[in-house]
Amino acid sequence: MSERGPRIQPARRVAYDVIAAVRESDAYANLLLPTRIARASLNTADAGLATELTYGTLRMQGYYDRVIARAAGRTIDRIDPPILDVLRLGTHQLLSMRVASHAAVDESVSLARVVGSRSATGFTNGVLREISRHTPDEWRERIVSDASSPDDELAAVHSHPLWVVRALRRALETEGRENELEELLAADNTAPRVNLIALPGLAEVPDDAAADRFSPFGFTLGGGDPVGIVEQHEGRIRVQDEGSQLAALALSRARAVEEGELWLDLCAGPGGKAALLAAEARSSGATLIANELVPARADLVRRALGSVPEPVEVWERDGTTIGGSEPERFDRILLDAPCTGLGALRRRPEARWRKTPRDVAELTKLQAQLLDSAFAALKPGGVLAYVTCSPHIAETRLSVADAVDRWGNAIEPLDTASVLQEVALERLDLAGDPTQVQLWPHRHQTDAMFIALLAKRAAS
Incomplete structure (x- = not known):
C-alpha cells in the first residue's frame, strides 16, 4: 500500500x-x-x-x-x-x-x-x-466564554449563523413566544423522523403504521425501509413532511370544491405537494395544472404525478409571467415560493451555511413578483395559498402584508388557522394572526412551514 x-x-x-x-x-x-x-x-x-x-x-x-x-x-x-x-x-x-x-x-x-x-x-x-x-x-465552557453576546452564545452552542438566530428570534417574537428560541435551535439539530403520506383516494395508511398527529393522511413506520414501501405502492405512498401535507391541504380544504374547478401549482418542483393536490382534485372533480420553470425539477414533478391515474398537465413556464398570459383563469393557486429553506434545517443542515441576509433580499423580490402573478391568474372568488418553508418574517408575514397593501380591497385574508384546525386530527398550538399559520419543528415536529390563505374578491 x-x-x-x-x-x-x-x-x-x-x-x-x-x-x-x-x-x-x-x-x-x-x-x-x-x-x-x-x-x-x-x-x-x-x-x-x-x-x-x-x-x-x-x-x-x-x-x-x-x-x-x-x-x-x-x-x-x-x-x-x-x-x-x-x-x-x-x-x-x-x-x-x-x-x-x-x-x-x-x-x-x-x-x-x-x-x-x-x-x-x-x-x-x-x-x-x-x-x-x-x-x-x-x-463547551471555552466556546461559551468566547461568545460576544447572548445571541452569539446561542449561535455557537447550537451551531447556527448569528443572523439566522436573530431572524428566528424575531419570528418567534411576532407570536409572543421568544422564550422558545433555544428549544427551536435544538430542534433544528435533531434528526427528524421519516414521514410518509398515503395519497387520499389512492392508498391507505398501513395498519402497522403510526398515524401523524395532524395530517389525516400522514404516518411514520415503526421499522422497515421507507423506500421499499414507496416502490411497492408505485408512489401512491410517498415520503413527505407533515407540514408540507398540511400546506397543500389548507388550499384544497379551504372551502367546498365545486365540480370543474381549475387549480394551479405555480412552483411545483419537486412535486410532493402537487401529487397531494392532484389526488385531492381527482376526488372532488377539479383539475390540476402543475408549473415548474427548471426542466430537471419539472421532470421530478412529472415523476411524482405519475402515481395519479389521470394525467396532469405540467408546464415549464416562468411563474412570474403566468398572471399575464393566463389572467383570472384559476380557482385555486398554490404558491410554494422559492425561499431560504430555513424551515427545513433538520433535513438540510447545510442550508444554514449557504444562505446570507443578501439572499433574503433577493428572494423576497422574487416572492413579490410571484405573488402578483398568482393574484393576476386567480379568478375573482378564487383562493391563493402562499407557502414558504421558512419562518423568516421578511419571507412570510411581511411578504403577505406588502402584497395585501398592493392589492388593496381586491384581496381578503382568510382565517387560515381555522382551516388548518378543521383539517388537523389534533388541535394545533398556533399563535399570532389567525390569517397566517406558522408551523415549527419544536412545537409541531414538522418543518417550519408558513401558510397564508388569501381570497380574491369578486368585482362589485
Missing part, C-alpha cells in the same frame, strides 16, 4: 466525500448520501455510521469550527478546505459520538494523508489530539 493510499474505513470515506461535495459544488447531502452509500455497498451498520457522520458534522459545523480554531491557534480560513473537512469529521467523533479517541484521530490522520499534503497530516494529528485532551463539557 502506498503512503498516499492508506485504507480508509468505508463509512468515513463516504461521509467525507459527501461533505466535500457539499462544500465544493453545493451538493445536497440528502440527495447525494443515499447514492454514495449504495455505490459503496455499505451494510446497514456502516450506512448508519456514514449518515450520522455526515449529518452530525454538517449540523454542528459552526460549533466545531470554533473548537478547531481554538485548538489550531488559527482561524479556519487559514486551513486548507479539504483538511478542514477532515478536522470537522474528526471533531464530531471526538465530541459527539462514542468513538474511541485514538480511532477517531488515527482514521482522520489516514484520511488527511489521502486528501492533503504530508505537512497536513501532522497538523491534523496535532489539532485532533489537542481537542481530545479536553472533555466535551470543557470545550
Whole structure:
C-alpha cells in the first residue's frame, strides 16, 4: 500500500466525500448520501455510521469550527478546505459520538494523508489530539466564554449563523413566544423522523403504521425501509413532511370544491405537494395544472404525478409571467415560493451555511413578483395559498402584508388557522394572526412551514 493510499474505513470515506461535495459544488447531502452509500455497498451498520457522520458534522459545523480554531491557534480560513473537512469529521467523533479517541484521530490522520499534503497530516494529528485532551463539557465552557453576546452564545452552542438566530428570534417574537428560541435551535439539530403520506383516494395508511398527529393522511413506520414501501405502492405512498401535507391541504380544504374547478401549482418542483393536490382534485372533480420553470425539477414533478391515474398537465413556464398570459383563469393557486429553506434545517443542515441576509433580499423580490402573478391568474372568488418553508418574517408575514397593501380591497385574508384546525386530527398550538399559520419543528415536529390563505374578491 502506498503512503498516499492508506485504507480508509468505508463509512468515513463516504461521509467525507459527501461533505466535500457539499462544500465544493453545493451538493445536497440528502440527495447525494443515499447514492454514495449504495455505490459503496455499505451494510446497514456502516450506512448508519456514514449518515450520522455526515449529518452530525454538517449540523454542528459552526460549533466545531470554533473548537478547531481554538485548538489550531488559527482561524479556519487559514486551513486548507479539504483538511478542514477532515478536522470537522474528526471533531464530531471526538465530541459527539462514542468513538474511541485514538480511532477517531488515527482514521482522520489516514484520511488527511489521502486528501492533503504530508505537512497536513501532522497538523491534523496535532489539532485532533489537542481537542481530545479536553472533555466535551470543557470545550463547551471555552466556546461559551468566547461568545460576544447572548445571541452569539446561542449561535455557537447550537451551531447556527448569528443572523439566522436573530431572524428566528424575531419570528418567534411576532407570536409572543421568544422564550422558545433555544428549544427551536435544538430542534433544528435533531434528526427528524421519516414521514410518509398515503395519497387520499389512492392508498391507505398501513395498519402497522403510526398515524401523524395532524395530517389525516400522514404516518411514520415503526421499522422497515421507507423506500421499499414507496416502490411497492408505485408512489401512491410517498415520503413527505407533515407540514408540507398540511400546506397543500389548507388550499384544497379551504372551502367546498365545486365540480370543474381549475387549480394551479405555480412552483411545483419537486412535486410532493402537487401529487397531494392532484389526488385531492381527482376526488372532488377539479383539475390540476402543475408549473415548474427548471426542466430537471419539472421532470421530478412529472415523476411524482405519475402515481395519479389521470394525467396532469405540467408546464415549464416562468411563474412570474403566468398572471399575464393566463389572467383570472384559476380557482385555486398554490404558491410554494422559492425561499431560504430555513424551515427545513433538520433535513438540510447545510442550508444554514449557504444562505446570507443578501439572499433574503433577493428572494423576497422574487416572492413579490410571484405573488402578483398568482393574484393576476386567480379568478375573482378564487383562493391563493402562499407557502414558504421558512419562518423568516421578511419571507412570510411581511411578504403577505406588502402584497395585501398592493392589492388593496381586491384581496381578503382568510382565517387560515381555522382551516388548518378543521383539517388537523389534533388541535394545533398556533399563535399570532389567525390569517397566517406558522408551523415549527419544536412545537409541531414538522418543518417550519408558513401558510397564508388569501381570497380574491369578486368585482362589485
